[in-house]
Amino acid sequence: MTGEGMSYDVVLAGRGGQGVLFLSRVMGEAALRQGLAVRTTETHGMAMRGGSVLCFVRIGSGRGPLFRKGTASLLIALHVSELELGRPYLAPEASIIVNTPNRAGGRGGQIPIDADTLATTAGNARSANLVLLGAACTLDGFPLKPESVASVIMEKGPENMRPVNLEIFRLGGQRPTTDVQNPR
Amino acid sequence: MCPRQTRHPLPREEFRLLLGNEAMAQGLYEEGCRVATAYPGTPSTEILEALSAFRAPDLHLEWSVNEKVALEVACAASYTGLRTAVIMKQVGLNVALDPLMSLAYTGVVGGMLVIVADDPGPHSSQTEQDTRLFAMAAGLPVLDPTTPEDAREMVSLGYRISERYRLPVILRPLLRICHSRAPIPPPGERKTGPGPEFRKEVDRWAATPRHRLALHRELNEKLKRMTVSRECLGAYRYLCGEKGTSGLAVVASGVPASYALDCLREWGLDGIVPLVCVKMPYPFNRERVAAMVGSDRKVLVLEETGPFVELMLRGRLNVSGRYDGTVPSEGEMTSDTVAAALNRALYSTGTGRVARAETPIETEAPGREGDGYSETPPVLCAGCPHRTSFWALKSEMPRGIYAGDIGCYTLGRSLGAVDTVLCMGASISQAAGFYWAFRQGKGHRQPVAAVIGDSTFYHSGIPALVNAVQQGASFVVMILDNGTTAMTGGQPTPGTGTLADGGRGVAVPLEDLVRGCGVTEMWISDPLDYDGFVADLRQAARTAMEGKMAVIISRSPCVLEIGQRQGPVPELDMGLCSECRVCMDVFGCPAIVQEGDEIRIAEELCPGCGACVAVCPVGAIRPGEPE
Known part of the structure; x- marks a missing residue:
């Protein structure tokens, strides 16, 4: 988000049941708490049965819910094999955060994170999405503040899991940052 | 950048991030809807669910057995002066068309909204049919929101039009309205209306063919009056470029209007290219829109899913769109579709800088394919x-x-x-x-x-x-x-x-x-x-x-x-497994997975229904031990 009229656009790619919608909602509400304009899209119906789910989150200006190919700043892939579906939307200098057990799976400039293992170890296998969001919060130019995301996490999802989810989100923010600067 | 204020103000702290469907439900609550009926169908389903969450004591809501029944229940309630709504997806309207066609003749008393969600793409439907064409066939006004914010406001506008003309009003949100979220102000106070009263008027409510002719005449007169009314004329707005000098004008309705505005702003052309948004595509005042556009311009029409506004303007202006094939006649219009269509139209009229005039105009829904990859198809759940x-x-x-x-x-x-x-x-x-x-x-x-x-x-x-x-x-x-x-x-x-x-x-x-x-x-x-x-x-x-x-x-x-667990997770004996993959490829249970060379039953995905035991042709899957 470099100025008036610009938006920070994020593509979320995953499969039905992975918490893609939950992640988009957390991001959207965090943006709202920072007084930022925000629009998100969701996929319902057929695609919810384990099929591909692509979500668009626009933070900042923009009236239409979809953004164009080659324009997004960030792709968060909750499932490594859905990454390619989101890739066409990325701008050349964009970041990619991908959930994969294989660190070598992070091709040029991708940030590979074994979010499933991290989340499972920390106590909620279903919150791998929050690990990835924690990592996103460390990126240059990412408009959401960890505090605003944390405050949303403490109000969403099953009540007894909220402290664990918050911890999982923080773990994501502690990833090694050595891969980050490499352009794709 | 354009100095013009965006129409949607920056959100304040108390705003909530609502789905378009939830925003419409809030509108129905605020406007005092007293009877709401629906049959579930993507992308319309969440409207009734969100309305139910308001727990209004003076509201009857129901999942009706089908859309025809839903419409008939709601319309009789509006005969008594109550505000009502019937909600369905676009193909549901096919089922409800019989009562709707007739209802256009009889009209209503209390405001009645027929909310029909269209599904360009299609994402979750058997057709891409355009509800605006059905509105015209029935002779009913139809509203076409461009954002979730619009959709909520159109609930209020729709009720006003419905009560003034005593006609049901169709509100047609596109899937990208229903299933996108935007900041919406907190709900206002719920309006109250008079209680139910049924005035018997047999020549209207039980009209015979002779009276039906009179009612048809009445309907046509209402539509004629409506085309010159404040509501109709107010439904045509410049989103940008009112004083624009370009040889191109854009007329748009629904979500494509929003994409068009985003593009023109980004390219710095919002002061040059007039963009006219049509919020009520029917009834249509051709003269008014033609005057706003100017008769010497080329006109690009951007709309979903059929060529409705384009057909309304055809023969009067130099129009192109989905009817003449400038934009593909099928599929979802994405921001990329709109950008490519605008680019080409700008090029052909010599307006502004044009980066990629040769970009093909495509209408494939997002997420269907990436670079050499295609989407993962949905499957029946594990344990289904x-x-x-x-x-x-x-x-x-x-x-x-x-x-x-x-x-x-x-x-x-x-x-x-x-x-x-x-x-x-x-x-x-x-x-x-x-x-x-x-x-x-x-x-x-x-x-x-x-x-x-x-x-x-x-x-x-x-x-x-x-x-x-x-x-x-x-x-x-x-x-x-x-x-x-x-x-x-x-x-x-x-x-x-x-x-x-x-x-x-x-x-x-x-x-x-x-x-x-x-x-x-x-x-x-x-x-x-x-x-x-x-x-x-x-x-x-x-x-x-x-x-x-x-x-x-x-x-x-x-x-x-x-919920999850029905029984113990079955055991797969790899000593017996012949790796025929019948359980994975034919039976298709998503809990049976292959990782590298290993096939296993994924404990975290398996609800323990045990169905796979009977499926394995070599008996390698055994019932699990009860915990």
């Missing part, structure tokens, strides 16, 4: 009883023709157990058609099965079954009774007796209806008790071949409704 029902059907009627229907179980296609899908309820009537077709032949007797879900059976399977029985057809009807409308997120069916707000109603059991349709041979069987189920199905198949209609109710609750 439908999978087992299909497996049994294939094993007991291997040469069968399987007439399928609409719901989660359409996914039975991947098991090779669904041969046809046409529309809601067609499985039983199509099975009858196959039966009669093969009766005309002299050769073998063709086994035929209809597979239909419980909610779909209530919706429109009943007349088809009555018809088949009465005609003397005989085939197998398998009713998949999981006790819910699963595909759309688990709305209650009449079989459970649960109401839309969670309260208790009266249950109408499937088996009573089946008997009432004249069926004498019926089995009620649990597909997860596989051996018992197969035995029942075998008998049903034999009965059908002997010339009697055979109905098997496959009864087992939706795995999403009962």
Whole structure:
């Protein structure tokens, strides 16, 4: 988000049941708490049965819910094999955060994170999405503040899991940052 | 950048991030809607659910048995002066069209909104039909929101128009309105209206053909008045470029209007290219729009899904769009579609800088394909009883023709157990058609099965079954009774007796209806008790071949409704496994996964239904030990 009229656009790619919608909602509400304009899209119906789910989150200006190919700043892939579906939307200098057990799976400039293992170890296998969001919060130019995301996490999802989810989100923010600067 | 204020102000702290569907529900609550009816269908489903969450004591809401019934319930309530709404997806309107066409003649008293969600793409529908064409066919005004914020405001506008002209008003949100979120102010106070009063007016409410002619004349007069009214003229707005000098003008409605504004702003052309947004596409004032656009300009029309506004302007202006093929006539218009179409139109009129004039104009929905990759198709859930029902059907009627229907179980296609899908309820009537077709032949007797879900059976399977029985057809009807409308997120069916707000109603059991349709041979069987189920199905198949209609109710609750664990996770003995992959590739259970060379049953995905035990041809899958 470099100025008036610009938006920070994020593509979320995953499969039905992975918490893609939950992640988009957390991001959207965090943006709202920072007084930022925000629009998100969701996929319902057929695609919810384990099929591909692509979500668009626009933070900042923009009236239409979809953004164009080659324009997004960030792709968060909750499932490594859905990454390619989101890739066409990325701008050349964009970041990619991908959930994969294989660190070598992070091709040029991708940030590979074994979010499933991290989340499972920390106590909620279903919150791998929050690990990835924690990592996103460390990126240059990412408009959401960890505090605003944390405050949303403490109000969403099953009540007894909220402290664990918050911890999982923080773990994501502690990833090694050595891969980050490499352009794709 | 454009100095013009955006129409939607920056959100304040108390705003909430709502789906377009939730925003419309808030509008219905605020505007004092007193009777709301719906049949679930993507992308419209969340409207009634969100309205129910307001828990308004002076509101009756219901999941009706189908869209026709829903519309009739709501319209009678609005005869009494109450504000009402009926909500459905676009193909639901096909079912409700009979009462709607007639209702346009009789009109209403209390404001009535017919909310019909369109699905360009299509993402979750059998057609891409454009509800605006149906509005014109019926002679009813239709509103076309460009954002979720718009959609909420149009609930209020729609009620005003409806009450002023005593006509139902169609509100047509596109999928990208229904299922996108935007900041919405907190709900305002709920309006109150007068109580119900029914004024008998037999020449209107029970009009005979002679009176119908008068009512038709009245309808046409209303539409004529409306085209020059404040509401209609106010529905045409410049989103940008009012004083623009370009040789191109853009006329847009729905979400494409929003994409067009985003593009023109980004390219710095919002002061040059006039963009006229049509918020009420019917009735249409051609003169007004032509005057706003200017007659010497080329006009690009951007809209979903059909060429409605384009046809309205054709012959009057130099227009292009989805009718003349400038933009593909099918598919979702994405921001990329709009950008490419604008680029080309700008190029042809020599306006502004044009970066990629040669970019093809495509209308493929996002996420269908990436660079050499295609989307992962949806599958039946791990533990879904439908999978087992299909497996049994294939094993007991291997040469069968399987007439399928609409719901989660359409996914039975991947098991090779669904041969046809046409529309809601067609499985039983199509099975009858196959039966009669093969009766005309002299050769073998063709086994035929209809597979239909419980909610779909209530919706429109009943007349088809009555018809088949009465005609003397005989085939197998398998009713998949999981006790819910699963595909759309688990709305209650009449079989459970649960109401839309969670309260208790009266249950109408499937088996009573089946008997009432004249069926004498019926089995009620649990597909997860596989051996018992197969035995029942075998008998049903034999009965059908002997010339009697055979109905098997496959009864087992939706795995999403009962939560995760049903039993122990089965054990896969890799010593016995022949790696034939039948359990993965044919049965298709997503809990059986391959990681590297290893095939395993993923404990975190498996709900322990145990169905795979019977599926393995070499007996390598054994029931798990109870914990």
